Amino acid sequence: MKESGRRNFLKSAAALGAAIPAGAAAQSKPAPHADHEKQHAQHMRAATAAAQQRPNMFLSQTEVAFLDAAVSHLIPKDELGPGAKEAGVTSFIDQQLFGGYGTMAKKYTQGPWPEGTPQQGYQSPLTPAAVYRAGIRDTNNYCLKTYGKSFDALSRAQQDEVLKALDGGKIELEQVRAQFFFNMLLANTVEGFFADPVYGGNRAKAGWKLVGFPGVAAVYTTFIEKHGVPYRAQPVSIADITQKVAQVDEHGHAIHVMLDDKAGV
Amino acid sequence: MATKLKPVDVVTVGVGLTGTILAKELADSGLKVVGLERGRWRDTDPDFAMPGAHDELKYVRRHELMQDLSKETLTFRNAMSETALPMRQLGSFLPGEGVGGAAVHWGGLTWRFLPWDFETKSRTLARYGKNQAAEDCTMQDWGVSYDELEPHFDRFEYLYGISGKAGNLQGKIISGGNPFEGPRSREYPNPPLKTAYSSALFAKAAQAMGYRPFPVPTGANSRPYKNEYGATIAACVYCGYCQFFGCEMGAKASPQTAVLPALMQNKNFELRTLCNVVKVNLDSEKKRAVSVTYVDSRGREFEQPADLVLLTSYVLNNTRLMLLSGIGKPYDPVANTGVVGRNYAYQTPSSVTLFFEDKNFNSFMGAGGLGLAIDEFNGDNFDHSGLGFIGGGFMQAGSNGARPIEVRPVPQGTPRWGSEWKKAVARYFNRSFSITIQGACQSYRTNYLDLDPTYRDAYGLPLLRMTFDRHENETKMSVWLTNKAAEIAKTIGPAKMNVSPRTGKYTIVPYQSTHNTGGAVMGADPQTSAVNKYLQSWDVPNVFVVGASAFPQNGGYNPTGTVGALTFQALEAIKTRYLKRPGALA
Numbered sequence: 001m002k003e004s005g006r007r008n009f010l011k012s013a014a015a016l017g018a019a020i021p022a023g024a025a026a027q028s029k030p031a032p033h034a035d036h037e038k039q040h041a042q043h044m045r046a047a048t049a050a051a052q053q054r055p056n057m058f059l060s061q062t063e064v065a066f067l068d069a070a071v072s073h074l075i076p077k078d079e080l081g082p083g084a085k086e087a088g089v090t091s092f093i094d095q096q097l098f099g100g101y102g103t104m105a106k107k108y109t110q111g112p113w114p115e116g117t118p119q120q121g122y123q124s125p126l127t128p129a130a131v132y133r134a135g136i137r138d139t140n141n142y143c144l145k146t147y148g149k150s151f152d153a154l155s156r157a158q159q160d161e162v163l164k165a166l167d168g169g170k171i172e173l174e175q176v177r178a179q180f181f182f183n184m185l186l187a188n189t190v191e192g193f194f195a196d197p198v199y200g201g202n203r204a205k206a207g208w209k210l211v212g213f214p215g216v217a218a219v220y221t222t223f224i225e226k227h228g229v230p231y232r233a234q235p236v237s238i239a240d241i242t243q244k245v246a247q248v249d250e251h252g253h254a255i256h257v258m259l260d261d262k263a264g265v
Numbered sequence: 266m267a268t269k270l271k272p273v274d275v276v277t278v279g280v281g282l283t284g285t286i287l288a289k290e291l292a293d294s295g296l297k298v299v300g301l302e303r304g305r306w307r308d309t310d311p312d313f314a315m316p317g318a319h320d321e322l323k324y325v326r327r328h329e330l331m332q333d334l335s336k337e338t339l340t341f342r343n344a345m346s347e348t349a350l351p352m353r354q355l356g357s358f359l360p361g362e363g364v365g366g367a368a369v370h371w372g373g374l375t376w377r378f379l380p381w382d383f384e385t386k387s388r389t390l391a392r393y394g395k396n397q398a399a400e401d402c403t404m405q406d407w408g409v410s411y412d413e414l415e416p417h418f419d420r421f422e423y424l425y426g427i428s429g430k431a432g433n434l435q436g437k438i439i440s441g442g443n444p445f446e447g448p449r450s451r452e453y454p455n456p457p458l459k460t461a462y463s464s465a466l467f468a469k470a471a472q473a474m475g476y477r478p479f480p481v482p483t484g485a486n487s488r489p490y491k492n493e494y495g496a497t498i499a500a501c502v503y504c505g506y507c508q509f510f511g512c513e514m515g516a517k518a519s520p521q522t523a524v525l526p527a528l529m530q531n532k533n534f535e536l537r538t539l540c541n542v543v544k545v546n547l548d549s550e551k552k553r554a555v556s557v558t559y560v561d562s563r564g565r566e567f568e569q570p571a572d573l574v575l576l577t578s579y580v581l582n583n584t585r586l587m588l589l590s591g592i593g594k595p596y597d598p599v600a601n602t603g604v605v606g607r608n609y610a611y612q613t614p615s616s617v618t619l620f621f622e623d624k625n626f627n628s629f630m631g632a633g634g635l636g637l638a639i640d641e642f643n644g645d646n647f648d649h650s651g652l653g654f655i656g657g658g659f660m661q662a663g664s665n666g667a668r669p670i671e672v673r674p675v676p677q678g679t680p681r682w683g684s685e686w687k688k689a690v691a692r693y694f695n696r697s698f699s700i701t702i703q704g705a706c707q708s709y710r711t712n713y714l715d716l717d718p719t720y721r722d723a724y725g726l727p728l729l730r731m732t733f734d735r736h737e738n739e740t741k742m743s744v745w746l747t748n749k750a751a752e753i754a755k756t757i758g759p760a761k762m763n764v765s766p767r768t769g770k771y772t773i774v775p776y777q778s779t780h781n782t783g784g785a786v787m788g789a790d791p792q793t794s795a796v797n798k799y800l801q802s803w804d805v806p807n808v809f810v811v812g813a814s815a816f817p818q819n820g821g822y823n824p825t826g827t828v829g830a831l832t833f834q835a836l837e838a839i840k841t842r843y844l845k846r847p848g849a850l851a
Contacts, residue, residue, distance in 0.1 A: 007548075017636060032338065046762055052330045069361070073682070073683065074682040074683070075682070075686075075687055076683060076684050076687065078684050078687065080687060080691055085685075094668060100327070102353075104335070104336055104353075106327075106328065106333050106359065107334050107335060107353050107354045108334045108335060108338040108351045108353045108354075109335065109353070110351070110721070112719070114348065114350065114803065116348075117318060117342075117343065117347065118774075119341075119343055119770050119771065119774070120341060120342070120350045120353065120773060121352065121353065121772070121773050122353045122354050123351075125355065142555045167681070167682075170766060171761055178604065182826065183522060185682065186682055189682075190670060190673075191322055191326060191670050193328075194321070194669040194673075195321065195322035195669075195670060196321070196322065197489055198320075199322055204780035207669060208669070209692035210687070210690070210691045211669050211673065211691055211695070212694060213629050213668070213669050214629060214693065214694050215319070216315070216316045216319040217504035217505055217506060217629070217630075218504075219499075219502040219503075220374060220499075220502065220503040220504060220505070220627075220631075220696040221303055221459075221502050221503055223503075223627065223630065224459050224461055224503045224519070224630050224631070224635075225459050225460065225628075225663070227461075227462035227465060228462055228624060228625060228694065229625075229627075230625040230627065231627045231630070238316045238317060238319070238320060238842040241315070241316040242316065247317075248315070251314060251502075251513065252314065252315025252513065253502065253504065256381065
C-alpha cells in the first residue's frame with residue numbers, strides 16, 4: 001500500500017472508529033516518527049475501549065443495569081447493526097442527567113406543580129435526573145413484586161412486557177407517571193443513538209450509519225442538484241475534525257470520504 | 266435603588282431583527298441610541314464556527330440559541346376555565362435570546378403577506394357576507410394596505426438579500442414566480458436557490474394539475490451579496506444545518522450578517538448585553554414614557570431615560586412589557602374591552618409525508634426555505650363559498666436538512682420503538698419527503714395574552730399568561746388544505762403516505778412553529794388596536810411596538826418578511842414625521 005493510500009485508510013478507520021472522549025484525546029501527544037499514524041490508530045482503539053468503561057457520573061450500578069436492559073429493547077441490536085446499548089446510550093443518559101439537562105438548568109422550575117392537562121406539558125416537580133431515579137426504582141419494585149426479580153434479571157420477553165406496560169400507562173408507579181418516565185427514556189434513547197458521539201452515545205456512529213446520515217456536513221452546492229443519486233459518505237463527527245482525523249475545507253466543512261458501495265437506492 | 270443614567274434619544278428593548286434596523290437607521294440620522302439586550306453577544310465567528318455548529322443535540326434539543334426559561338417563561342391554558350401552568354420547557358415555539366434574537370436561528374423564509382391579508386375582515390364581508398367567519402372571530406383589517414407597505418417590503422428584501430423569483434412585477438404576471446403575490450416594484454435582489462429533488466417532483470406534479478409552482482423566497486442566499494449597509498452575506502452551501510442553527514458561512518440573512526457589521530461601527534450606537542428591561546416608566550399621566558428600568562448581569566438596577574422607547578423584542582415580551590408598564594388598556598375578554606393582549610394568534614401547520622422504496626432524496630442536505638411552493642390555496646386565492654372557513658396557506662416541498670434526532674419520518678402504524686421501528690427509520694430517512702402547509706390562524710375573542718396571577722419570573726414579576734386554542738375555522742381549513750396536498754402527493758406515486766392535518770386541541774408540547782402573533786395589534790381604531798398603522802402606541806405616543814405583535818391575525822406564510830416591512834413602515838414615520846413633531850401620528 002502506498003503511503004498516501006495507507007494514510008487515507010487509517011484516517012478512514014479512525015473516522016469510522018468511534019466516540020473519542022475529548023479528555024483522552026487531549027492527552028495524546030503526536031509521535032514524531034513515521035509510525036505516528038499506526039500509533040494514533042492504536043491510541044484511538046484504546047480510547048474507545050476506555051470510553052466504553054467510563055465510570056458513570058450520575059447513575060448507580062443498579063440504574064446502569066436497568067438502562068442497559070431497557071434501551072436494548074427500545075433500539076435493539078439486530079441484523080441492521082448495533083442497538084442503543086452497544087451505541088453507548090446508557091453512558092449518554094448518564095452524562096445528560098449529570099449536566100444541565102438533568103438538572104433543568106434552562107427550564108422553569110418554580111411551583112406550584114399541579115399535574116395539568118396533557119396540552120400543558122411537563123409539570124413535574126422532579127428534574128429529569130430525579131425522574132430517572134424514581135422511575136427506575138419504582139419499575140424495579142414493580143418487577144420484584146410481579147416477577148420476583150429486578151428488571152435487568154427478567155427474561156427478554158418479560159422485559160418487553162414491562163416496557164409495553166409502561167408505554168401504555170398500564171403500570172401505576174409510585175412517584176412518577178409511568179408514561180411520563182417512559183416517554184422521557186424513549187426520547188433520550190433516540191437522542192443518545194443519533195447525537196454526535198461527543199456526548200457519549202452513537203458509538204462508532206452506529207446511529208448515523210444506520211440511516212445514512214453524514215454527521216458534520218460537507219458543501220453540497222453541487223450535489224443538491226444530482227437528483228436521485230444517493231450521497232453515501234463515511235460519517236464525520238465533531239471530534240474527528242477537532243482531532244484532525246477528518247479533513248476539512250477552508251470554511252471547516254468536512255471533506256467526506258465516499259463509501260464505495262454498489263448498493264441500490 | 267436604580268442608578269439613573271444620562272438620557273439618550275432612543276432606547277431599543279431587544280436587539281434582534283427589528284431593533285437592529287431601527288437602531289442603525291436612527292443612529293445614522295444622528296440620534297444617540299442604546300440597544301438593551303437581555304441575552305449575550307453572538308456573532309458568526311466564534312459562536313457559530315465549525316465544527317461545533319453542526320451539533321443537532323445542542324441546538325435542536327438543548328436549545329442553545331433560545332430563551333432561558335429558568336429566568337422567564339409564560340403560562341399556558343387552552344381555555345379560560347382552566348388554570349394556566351408554566352411552559353417549563355420549550356416545545357411548540359422557540360423564542361430566541363441574545364443579540365440577533367430569533368433571526369439567528371430562523372429558517373429564512375421571507376414572504377410578503379397577500380394584499381388580502383391586510384384587509385381580511387372587509388374583503389371577507391364583501392365577498393361572502395357576515396356568516397363566513399365564526400361569530401367570535403375577531404379578524405380585522407390592519408389599517409395599512411399592501412400598496413402602502415410595498416416600498417418597505419422592497420427595502421427589507423434588498424437589505425436581507427432575499428433570493429427568489431418575482432411573480433408580479435408592477436402588475437405584470439411573470440412566469441416562474443408567484444402569480445398571486447401583490448405587485449412588486451422590482452425583482453428580488455438575488456436569484457432563487459437551486460432545486461432539490463423533492464421540490465422538482467412536487468413542482469412537476471403540481472404543474473400537471475394546473476397549479477403554478479415557484480421558488481420559496483428565502484434569506485439563505487443563493488450568491489454572495491453586498492447590501493446597502495456594505496455588509497456581505499455569503500452564498501449558501503446547502504449544508505442542512507439552518508433552522509435552529511446559526512450559519513457558519515454567514516450565508517443566512519440575519520442581524521449578524523446584514524446589519525450589525527455596520528451598526529457596531531456607528532459611534533451613536535451603544536449595545537448593552539445581558540441587560541434585562543423590566544419596565545418602561547411613564548410620567549404621572551401615563552401619556553409619556555420617560556425611561557426604562559433594567560437589571561444587568563451583576564444584579565445592578567439602572568434607569569435609562571430616553572425620548573423614544575422602541576419595544577423590539579419578541580411578540581410575547583413586547584406584549585408583556587406593555588402590560589407590566591401600564592402602556593395601553595389591558596384586554597378583558599369577558600367585558601370585551603381593552604386592547605393589550607388582544608388577538609393573540611398562531612399558525613396552523615400541517616403536512617403530507619411521502620415514503621418511497623425506489624427514490625433517495627439525500628434528505629440531510631438543504632437550506633431553510635429551499636423549496637418550491639404553490640399559492641393556489643392561500644388567503645382568498647380560491648373560492649371559500651360553502652367551505653365553512655376563511656384563510657389558507659402556501660404549500661411547499663423542499664429539502665431543509667433532515668437530522669435524525671428530530672426528523673426521522675416513519676409510515677403511520679409503525680411502532681414507536683423496537684426492531685420494526687428501527688427498520689422503518691433506516692429505510693425511510695433518505696427515502697421520504699414532506700409537503701408542508703403553512704396554514705393561517707384567525708383571531709378569536711377567547712385567545713389572548715394577559716398577566717398570570719400565580720407564577721413569576723426571576724425578578725419577581727408576573728409571567729405572561731397565554732390562553733389559546735384552535736377553533737373550528739382552523740381545523741376545517743387544515744383538513745381541507747392537507748387533503749389538497751394529498752391529492753398532489755398521490756400523483757407522485759409514493760409507496761406510502763402520511764396525511765397529517767392539524768386537528769384537535771392546541772398543545773404546547775411538540776414543536777410546531779415560532780410564528781406567534783398579536784397581543785399589541787395595529788389598526789385604524791384605538792378601540793380594537795394597541796398601536797396605530799405606524800406601530801405607535803395609541804396611549805403613549807413615544808413608544809413604538811414593533812414586530813409580529815402587531816399582526817391582527819396570522820396569514821398563511823412565515824411572518825418575517827412582513828415584520829421587516831412593518832419595521833420600515835414604523836421607521837419612515839419616525840424619521841419623516843415623528844422626530845420633526847413628536848406626538849401622536851394618526
